[in-house]
Amino acid sequence: MHHHHHCSPPHSNAMNPSNHTSASSPSAAAGSSFYRRLHFVEHVQILELLLALFVFIAIHAIRQGKRHGLAVWPVLGMAPSLVAGLRGNMYEYISGVVCRQNGTFWFRGPWLTSLNCVVTADPRNLEHLLKTRFSNFPKGPYFRDTVRDLLGDGIFNADDDTWQRQRKTASIEFHSAKFRRLTTESLLELVHARLLPVLEESLRASAAVDLQDVLLRLTFDNVCMIAFGVDPGCLRPGLPEIPFARAFEDATEATVLRFVTPTCVWKLMRFLGIGPERTLRKSIEGVDEFANEVIRTRKKELAADDGCQRSDILTVFARLRDEEGRPFSDKFLRDICVNFILAGRDTSSVALSWFFWLLHNNPDVEERIVAELCKVVSERGGASDGEELVFKPEEIKKMDYLQAAITEALRLYPSVPVDHKEVIEDDVFPDGTVLKKGTKVLYVIYAMGRMEAIWGKDCREFRPERWLRDDGRFASESAYKFTAFNGGPRLCLGKDFAYYQMKFAAASILYRYRVRVAEGHPVAPKLALTMYMRHGLKVNLLRRDEAERRKCLAKYYG
Numbered sequence: 001m002h003h004h005h006h007c008s009p010p011h012s013n014a015m016n017p018s019n020h021t022s023a024s025s026p027s028a029a030a031g032s033s034f035y036r037r038l039h040f041v042e043h044v045q046i047l048e049l050l051l052a053l054f055v056f057i058a059i060h061a062i063r064q065g066k067r068h069g070l071a072v073w074p075v076l077g078m079a080p081s082l083v084a085g086l087r088g089n090m091y092e093y094i095s096g097v098v099c100r101q102n103g104t105f106w107f108r109g110p111w112l113t114s115l116n117c118v119v120t121a122d123p124r125n126l127e128h129l130l131k132t133r134f135s136n137f138p139k140g141p142y143f144r145d146t147v148r149d150l151l152g153d154g155i156f157n158a159d160d161d162t163w164q165r166q167r168k169t170a171s172i173e174f175h176s177a178k179f180r181r182l183t184t185e186s187l188l189e190l191v192h193a194r195l196l197p198v199l200e201e202s203l204r205a206s207a208a209v210d211l212q213d214v215l216l217r218l219t220f221d222n223v224c225m226i227a228f229g230v231d232p233g234c235l236r237p238g239l240p241e242i243p244f245a246r247a248f249e250d251a252t253e254a255t256v257l258r259f260v261t262p263t264c265v266w267k268l269m270r271f272l273g274i275g276p277e278r279t280l281r282k283s284i285e286g287v288d289e290f291a292n293e294v295i296r297t298r299k300k301e302l303a304a305d306d307g308c309q310r311s312d313i314l315t316v317f318a319r320l321r322d323e324e325g326r327p328f329s330d331k332f333l334r335d336i337c338v339n340f341i342l343a344g345r346d347t348s349s350v351a352l353s354w355f356f357w358l359l360h361n362n363p364d365v366e367e368r369i370v371a372e373l374c375k376v377v378s379e380r381g382g383a384s385d386g387e388e389l390v391f392k393p394e395e396i397k398k399m400d401y402l403q404a405a406i407t408e409a410l411r412l413y414p415s416v417p418v419d420h421k422e423v424i425e426d427d428v429f430p431d432g433t434v435l436k437k438g439t440k441v442l443y444v445i446y447a448m449g450r451m452e453a454i455w456g457k458d459c460r461e462f463r464p465e466r467w468l469r470d471d472g473r474f475a476s477e478s479a480y481k482f483t484a485f486n487g488g489p490r491l492c493l494g495k496d497f498a499y500y501q502m503k504f505a506a507a508s509i510l511y512r513y514r515v516r517v518a519e520g521h522p523v524a525p526k527l528a529l530t531m532y533m534r535h536g537l538k539v540n541l542l543r544r545d546e547a548e549r550r551k552c553l554a555k556y557y558g
């Protein structure tokens with residue numbers, strides 16, 4: 001692997017002082033002109049002076065930009081440059097900067113804000129951060145403070161012991177046979193009794209449908225079944241609004257808003273109960289109401305019948321005892337469930353939405369997936385049962401090309417486009433970046449999927465083949481290069497489940513339908529912690545019949 005992230009010719013280290021000499025010449029020129037002008041001071045308009053000063057500062061800021069990646073303005077830091085990014089695609093914009101700076105740069109926020117941070121997309125730094133020096137890079141107090149009202153002490157928001165204990169228990173659970181049965185059964189029910197009928201209805205009515213919305217409903221219902229053992233029923237004909245889902249979404253959005261609001265401002269708003277903080281309090285009440293009801297019912301159930309067959313997260317944790325032999329509090333059980341719902345709610349559906357959009361633009365890949373599905377079905381022996389066909393878990397496992405195509409979609413459109421950590425003790429990144437205690441580190445997962453240094457010249461192409469070995473089997477990549485699921489001890493716990501879910505849903509849809517994006521539908525990422533499609537994904541469905549499936553099979557396996 002090569003480590004230089006050359007998108008532009010190699011240039012000096014960001015900290016290199018040698019640039020200072022060249023930076024001082026415009027200052028000298030501006031200075032002498034300043035004194036010359038002082039002679040005629042009565043004639044000089046204040047406005048003109050200010051203009052000169054501005055030009056001087058602008059030249060200096062832009063020169064600094066050459067070294068630091070973005071222009072650095074007095075007082076405002078790099079913030080003005082971001083406005084340019086806000087108008088276009090912010091992720092692309094940041095990727096461009098990080099690429100030009102060889103993988104890492106310092107973002108300088110406006111004075112008196114806490115926005116200074118190191119931005120990186122260098123696999124060496126990622127390995128250092130996520131694995132080698134894991135304990136030196138927790139989520140940190142800033143993050144915890146900001147999301148505590150919604151997430152409490154749940155796994156997403158916890159560090160150290162609180163995190164470790166939940167991680168261990170949940171990890172054992174996620175790898176148990178019982179849990180696997182729960183995921184396959186819940187998904188079978190959701191896809192066949194709910195997803196396919198909704199899609200069939202849209203086909204029959206020849207009406208466009210927002211596939212992202214439908215998929216979001218699917219995974220929300222699914223993760224609630226996994227976490228709570230309860231199906232909230234978002235994915236139903238007519239696509240009804242479910243108060244719990246609404247409350248959950250509002251609470252997440254209002255929490256995210258805190259990250260772009262100065263801390264003292266949102267804390268004051270919370271104290272006064274106004275603005276988005278009012279919405280947040282109300283929606284958290286909505287979430288808690290639902291959660292507490294489920295927890296109450298479950299505890300009664302468990303007390304009445306110890307041999308209860310459930311294997312959802314809530315049941316598993318409700319049975320556990322802490323070191324002193326006491327059961328966990330209802331509040332802690334609530335935190336655990338809410339965190340799992342947040343983690344597993346939108347990531348898979350958003351990934352699938354980008355996946356279907358990429359297929360629309362790459363019909364060859366779509367045909368090859370269909371060919372693989374047909375091949376797997378043909379290996380069953382016996383009759384293939386047409387429209388009623390249900391993929392079996394061992395068949396899903398055999399679909400290497402589909403796995404590669406979904407992974408390739410996640411490389412280009414990672415559901416979590418940026419993530420962050422905080423530095424506990426002074427440290428140095430493998431690329432030489434010096435980190436002081438308390439520094440915030442942003443890692444740009446989105447940019448990492450588009451770096452020539454990592455993926456080669458065709459890094460921007462959708463090419464599932466890059467994930468396949470010569471024998472056609474899927475070959476995974478280092479978690480520090482392909483970072484969509486995070487890496488190290490905090491690797492996504494739901495990764496295997498997510499793949500199963502995405503593959504099962506995608507296979508079931510593609511076997512029956514051709515998914516065409518509605519003409520002229522605008523596609524752009526939304527600026528949020530999860531990479532939603534800003535305008536959803538309006539699609540028309542066309543029936544894929546047996547003749548067409550055979551054609552695909554013949555083309556690739558004939």
Ligand code: HEM
Nearest residue numbers: 155343344347348351415416484485486490492493494498
């Ligand atoms: C395409 C789908 C998914 C992607 C791309 C994804 C990605 C990620 C990422 C990037 C993280 C690290 C977040 C952080 O620490 O800041 C994470 C953590 C986590 N994910 Fe996923 N995820 C997906 C699906 C799921 C699903 C379906 C579940 C559960 C049902 C899940 C459960 C979790 C949990 C519990 C964590 C926290 C792990 C820890 O902190 O120890 N994920 N995921």
